Amino acid sequence: MKEEKIIEVRRLSAGYAGRAILSDVSFDVRQGEIFIILGGSGSGKSTLLKNMIGLYPAMSGEVLIRGENMIGAVGAVRERLLRQFGVMYQGGALFGSMTLAENVALPLEECTRLPREARALLARLKLQQVGLGQFADYLPSETSGGMVKRAAVARAMALDPGILFLDEPSAGLDPITSAELDELIRALSRDYGITFVIASHELASVYAIGDRAILLENGGIAAEGSPVQLRDNPPNNYVRAFFRREPERARAA
Amino acid sequence: MATDSAGQSAPLRVESSGSETILALSGTLDDAAVARCWSRALGAARTSQGPVRVDCARVDSCGGAGFALLVALAEMAEERKQSFVVDGLAPQFRSMYDGIDRSKLGQTETPQREKYGPVASVGQAVADRAAEWREETEFVGEVGVGLAGLGREPRRLRLREWWVMVEKAGTNALPIVALISFLMGMIMAFQAAMPMRQFGVDLFVVNLVALTITRELGPLMTAIVLAGRSGSAFAAEIGTMKVNEEVAALTTMGLSPVRFLAVPRVLAGIVVTPVLTVYSMAIGVAGGLAVMMLLGFPLATLMHQLSGSLRVDDVLAGLIKSFFFGAVVAGVGCLRGLQTGAGAAAVGDSTTRSVVTAIFLIVLLDAVFAVVYYQLKF
Ligand SMILES: Nc1ncnc2c1ncn2[C@@H]1O[C@H](COP(=O)(O)OP(=O)(O)OP(=O)(O)O)[C@@H](O)[C@H]1O
């Protein structure tokens, strides 16, 4: 089951206003795995993620989700593709005028025929899964940065999508909450076969959950493999520096 | 995962054996399936005479909506003090289900928000207004001090950023100001020419248009256009900075948000508005003359009439006002921006407030000027 490709990125080049950030990136994500996009700050993790979900028109290349190209998809194809994944943005992107529960219930309201009480209950269940059960009635501005993140994860999961894209889910969380989130991600992947694509540079969390990872550097993929394997057998100096948390200086030497 | 496989049999069968009610669920319990059987399942649980058993042996997969259904059924049974069991759930879903802590589900903290009764809210409104007055007075003072400071130390102005502000508020406003002024002049000349022709004094339309445009409408229209396009832009820009905590960052760096954000914008307003006003006056008068030419007056006659009637004082009177209008429009925009609360909606509110306040103050100021000019016979 784990061999089936669910997302195929083919020779993707992307950037902003003509400035290429990623060039000719290709990799596959397999069904049910937790796939990590690693890379230093500014290496293009968020850019890659946003291009994979079709938020920006990539410069060239394609992103196939279950065989259909996300890049440039329009109309019914795009709708169908969008229903297959949930996204958590780096900043949370919760709607400020709605409570956490309303934020989570919004996709349910718009995309399902569930009755109101079912939506409310489901929103609460999702919030409880991320440990925010008792804060359902808070506005995002009344919560902390880490709580906003977790609520955003809950919102991304609201429709039980088969794929979840998370941009730095555990950055800014305390170790315990972060570990709980890791546990949740692993459980969802194990029990539901949900595929995760996670941009992260929290190494502890990456070792704990990552099945496979790519490391971005200079617009390309510096290494690919399981995080633990990359740490123990780094194929090049950059990878070693990254995993050993060595400063730039040591790498140049 | 969420797609509904059409043509599938109903995901719920209700049976009873003895006093026990059995709810047999089957297939994929995704949102579509649950939506179809939600009310029937809860209805059956509500009317059950004895224990409720949910048979999940034929459930292939259970999504969030399925768990919500199970939890709702459990709650219902608990409320009616009947025993409740879930049977046959596949182990991975079972562990998810067991992980749900129902006792905590109802426990939500209600966030502490300030709430006032009718009397208290009147008091609060007064207190808020008073605080705002104070803020606004301080703002005016600080902008004044900041402008004076720039006079002494012009190098503190970040020229490149300031120039962009001037360009946005000034240069880019030229087309719309021209259009509105020209039409204004035309409309006025046209409306006045008809009745005045009855008395044979239609040449004096030139006097009328020249006087009104230079003394009143030129400065007024320019200021209103500016309030709509630049004052509101200042409010939205600074408001967004406030929401993003950029204003807080300035404060902690020891920079005054008023001096850093408001003073250059107010200066831009003061510089740009008179220029736009003179431009608006010229085009407005031209609009009036254009109509008069269409009505058959030769240009030479019109120019003669114009130079005989228009005094430098009139233009000056309009110009002096426009300095104040510019300061008010830019100042109000910045002030409302800095007063922005939290969230995206707050930015919208402060933009609205900036335009409303600016237009109100412009009209008020105009009335004050009318009185002062009259007293001074200016
Ligand atoms: N909207 C944008 N317009 C122009 N350039 C951008 C934009 N967003 C990001 N960039 C550039 O793209 C590069 C990659 O940014 P990206 O946000 O993808 O990094 P990241 O790997 O997610 O970093 P971080 O770990 O800090 O989130 C950066 O060099 C940044 O300057």
Ligand SMILES: [Mg+2]
């Ligand atoms: Mg990022």
